[in-house]
Amino acid sequence: MEEMVNVFLFGKKYSVPSNLTIMGAMEYAGYQLIRGCGCRNGFCGACATIYRIKDDRELYACLACQTTVQDNMYVATLPYFPLVKEVYDINKVSPNEQIMMQLYPEIYSCIGCNACTKSCTQGLNVMQYIAYAQRGEFEKCAEESFDCIMCGVCSSRCPAKISHPQVAILARRLTGKYLMPEAKHLTNRVKEIENGDFEQMLEDLMQKPIEEIKELYNTREIEK
Amino acid sequence: MYTSDAMLESIKKVEATRPSRVGVLPERMTADEKEALLSQYHPDYKEDGFEVLQVGPNKGDKVPTELAALLQANSRIPGLNVDLNKVDYDVDVLVIGGGGAGSSAAIEAHENGANVMIVTKLRIGDANTMMAEGGIQAADKENDSPAIHYLDALGGGHYANVPELLKKLVTEGPGAVKWLNELGVMFDKAPDGTMITTHGGGTSRKRMHAAKDYSGAEIMRTLRDEVLNRGIPVIDFTAAIELIKDEEGKVAGAVLLNMETHDVMVARAKTVIIATGGAGRLHYQGFPTSNHYGATADGLILGYRAGAKLLYADTLQYHPTGAAFPSQILGALVTEKVRSLGAQVLNKDGIAFVHPLETRDVEAAAIIRECQDRDGGIETGEGLAVWLDTPLIEEIHGEGAIEKGIPAMLRMFSKYGIDIRKEPILVYPTLHYQNGGLQIAADGQTGVENLYVAGEAVGGIHGRNRLMGNSLLDVIVFGRNAGQHASEKAKSVKVGKLTLSHVEQFAEEMKQAGVESSIVSPKLLPNYTHQKDI
Numbered sequence: 001m002e003e004m005v006n007v008f009l010f011g012k013k014y015s016v017p018s019n020l021t022i023m024g025a026m027e028y029a030g031y032q033l034i035r036g037c038g039c040r041n042g043f044c045g046a047c048a049t050i051y052r053i054k055d056d057r058e059l060y061a062c063l064a065c066q067t068t069v070q071d072n073m074y075v076a077t078l079p080y081f082p083l084v085k086e087v088y089d090i091n092k093v094s095p096n097e098q099i100m101m102q103l104y105p106e107i108y109s110c111i112g113c114n115a116c117t118k119s120c121t122q123g124l125n126v127m128q129y130i131a132y133a134q135r136g137e138f139e140k141c142a143e144e145s146f147d148c149i150m151c152g153v154c155s156s157r158c159p160a161k162i163s164h165p166q167v168a169i170l171a172r173r174l175t176g177k178y179l180m181p182e183a184k185h186l187t188n189r190v191k192e193i194e195n196g197d198f199e200q201m202l203e204d205l206m207q208k209p210i211e212e213i214k215e216l217y218n219t220r221e222i223e224k
Numbered sequence: 225m226y227t228s229d230a231m232l233e234s235i236k237k238v239e240a241t242r243p244s245r246v247g248v249l250p251e252r253m254t255a256d257e258k259e260a261l262l263s264q265y266h267p268d269y270k271e272d273g274f275e276v277l278q279v280g281p282n283k284g285d286k287v288p289t290e291l292a293a294l295l296q297a298n299s300r301i302p303g304l305n306v307d308l309n310k311v312d313y314d315v316d317v318l319v320i321g322g323g324g325a326g327s328s329a330a331i332e333a334h335e336n337g338a339n340v341m342i343v344t345k346l347r348i349g350d351a352n353t354m355m356a357e358g359g360i361q362a363a364d365k366e367n368d369s370p371a372i373h374y375l376d377a378l379g380g381g382h383y384a385n386v387p388e389l390l391k392k393l394v395t396e397g398p399g400a401v402k403w404l405n406e407l408g409v410m411f412d413k414a415p416d417g418t419m420i421t422t423h424g425g426g427t428s429r430k431r432m433h434a435a436k437d438y439s440g441a442e443i444m445r446t447l448r449d450e451v452l453n454r455g456i457p458v459i460d461f462t463a464a465i466e467l468i469k470d471e472e473g474k475v476a477g478a479v480l481l482n483m484e485t486h487d488v489m490v491a492r493a494k495t496v497i498i499a500t501g502g503a504g505r506l507h508y509q510g511f512p513t514s515n516h517y518g519a520t521a522d523g524l525i526l527g528y529r530a531g532a533k534l535l536y537a538d539t540l541q542y543h544p545t546g547a548a549f550p551s552q553i554l555g556a557l558v559t560e561k562v563r564s565l566g567a568q569v570l571n572k573d574g575i576a577f578v579h580p581l582e583t584r585d586v587e588a589a590a591i592i593r594e595c596q597d598r599d600g601g602i603e604t605g606e607g608l609a610v611w612l613d614t615p616l617i618e619e620i621h622g623e624g625a626i627e628k629g630i631p632a633m634l635r636m637f638s639k640y641g642i643d644i645r646k647e648p649i650l651v652y653p654t655l656h657y658q659n660g661g662l663q664i665a666a667d668g669q670t671g672v673e674n675l676y677v678a679g680e681a682v683g684g685i686h687g688r689n690r691l692m693g694n695s696l697l698d699v700i701v702f703g704r705n706a707g708q709h710a711s712e713k714a715k716s717v718k719v720g721k722l723t724l725s726h727v728e729q730f731a732e733e734m735k736q737a738g739v740e741s742s743i744v745s746p747k748l749l750p751n752y753t754h755q756k757d758i
Binding site for chain 1: 254255346347349350351354355362363364365366367369370371372374375376378379383387391394395396398399401402405406407408409410411413415416417418419423428429430436438440441442445446449450452453455461483484514516517550551552553556557631632635636639640749751752753754
């Protein structure tokens with residue numbers, strides 16, 4: 001006999017096996033999920049969930065696909081949160097403080113309550129990366145926010161109305177495009193390819209009889 | 225947390241052999257050994273997992289039983305009130321699917337001046353691209369070339385790759401990585417800007433580019449941001465349930481279904497791109513899957529009913545290292561990068577029984593053999609599994625290497641009390657990738673005019689087995705390619721009168737062949753209600 005626990009899905013009580021994730025528990029209870037379910041592996045942010053445990057005042061946030069149910073868990077999912085997403089042309093912006101002031105000025109209203117960090121489903125130091133963004137330290141913001149899955153729980157808890165995940169992706173794109181050094185070998189290789197430098201080598205290989213290709217494959221040198 | 229005595233005993237053996245395994249790897253298998261192993265243990269060779277199609281362009285070919293049931297099922301159209309005279313969306317290019325291929329296609333079509341729209345049954349970014357952890361291949365280092373990349377992929381694919389498609393993949397690889405980098409994707413780089421690249425299973429050069437172990441997520445969220453910046457309309461929670469043709473038999477749009485309200489809508493388009501991804505959620509042969517929730521092969525059904533041919537639909541990829549414990553993450557991907565960084569695959573006695581970087585089909589078959597026939601597996605409660613010795617990574621690369629290189633893996637297991645820096649993890653093959661799919665020419669077009677396909681829904685690029693890192697590459701290269709060609713083609717297309725007669729015709733063919741079905745397709749979503757979470 002499986003061990004069962006009581007969970008309250010949107011306030012309604014269900015008895016479910018104790019080893020299920022919250023997502024598994026919802027399905028066990030009979031929900032055919034449409035919203036609030038994406039990759040089911042902790043990468044897409046579709047299943048942000050907030051919960052309380054009976055007699056505990058703390059409000060917890062998690063991903064439903066990555067969190068095991070507990071007895072007397074009160075669950076509400078947050079399948080969508082209205083983040084502010086400003087549009088910009090990545091080719092026309094510059095990686096300086098101006099861009100943040102222009103697109104997301106509310107980050108300067110951060111009151112330092114740290115509710116964002118406390119609620120992050122990925123355990124990130126969200127307030128810290130917002131501080132980096134304020135100072136125009138985009139590389140640090142990018143690094144600190146790198147594991148963000150844009151579920152939006154941080155923003156739902158923010159009294160300063162910041163859309164943290166959108167600030168973070170702007171910082172990452174600026175970092176990836178402008179701040180990290182150019183990969184010169186890549187630039188060169190693309191030029192060589194455009195120049196047709198490898199065309200003959202490939203054509204020669206493609207023309208070979210299959211037995212010869214197999215021999216080449218089976219005896220090819222493998223970089224250590 | 226490991227609590228069973230058998231697991232704890234076995235971990236002691238793993239720890240005992242660890243020092244002697246640093247820098248020592250089992251021999252790679254010969255071509256003959258691989259062939260013998262695959263034919264006996266790989267699920268693709270299991271005859272009762274397949275069924276021969278009786279209708280459609282691939283009549284006489286075998287495909288997985290679960291896919292056959294959907295290809296030869298009833299259309300959703302007869303139960304609905306579809307009025308083709310009432311056009312809800314009228315666009316140049318309609319992209320079906322909001323993953324990496326669909327987004328890349330939409331960006332390029334937009335760049336080419338087309339009026340392009342994305343429809344997706346979930347949200348943009350709910351896709352296998354988001355979950356690709358390990359990386360993207362491209363031959364951009366001094367000691368590498370597109371020809372070497374070609375040979376690696378061809379051998380890995382059992383020489384079945386369509387040459388012109390593979391050529392495109394490897395030749396446009398470096399350009400694809402550059403394009404992503406210029407969109408702002410943060411690839412792992414050395415301080416001087418050199419891309420940090422590693423091996424994947426079956427590669428002969430270190431050409432795997434990564435963004436920690438969030439490679440696909442970093443690419444997908446960047447593409448999504450770009451789609452939104454460009455103002456490309458994304459009609460989410462809306463599935464395409466049938467393609468529409470015009471009276472000349474050219475594809476001219478799709479019937480759409482709002483997943484929540486069940487409203488039916490008509491999208492007219494000059495060209496259509498199917499970018500619907502894979503099929504892991506069909507759970508072929510009962511395997512768990514690493515795929516996202518919507519991976520139900522919808523595009524294959526749509527295309528097949530419209531007359532597009534499938535290629536290699538009988539070959540699937542079982543990723544050798546799916547999480548096997550605890551049950552909450554059964555089937556979840558444990559990225560190949562874990563092995564690229566040095567983790568070895570061990571049996572219950574702590575013996576490395578296979579080289580960790582064989583191609584995925586060989587690696588998976590070796591694990592299945594070890595568990596089924598060599599008594600090397602560890603009981604998990606859900607079945608047998610083998611160890612992936614993650615602590616070895618820090619023995620090789622020093623402390624901190626795991627947090628820096630595979631933070632997502634560290635996080636996933638830590639939620640269940642397993643510290644992968646200190647303890648090995650239990651793995652078993654998981655249904656990961658659809659090697660086959662709809663057949664295309666180098667311009668991305670199927671045999672049905674104005675119907676294009678990109679991404680995992682395409683068959684042929686990878687032959688009968690795909691190498692790690694060639695899928696992220698394929699969604700970008702062939703996504704962009706389809707977007708460019710479909711938008712160019714759209715400039716000269718004049719759409720005629722819309723019709724769904726091909727759907728009726730397919731139903732008639734089924735009737736003629738005596739094929740009866742009690743289900744409708746495309747499936748759209750798996751049904752897990754009242755079931756265990758898998």
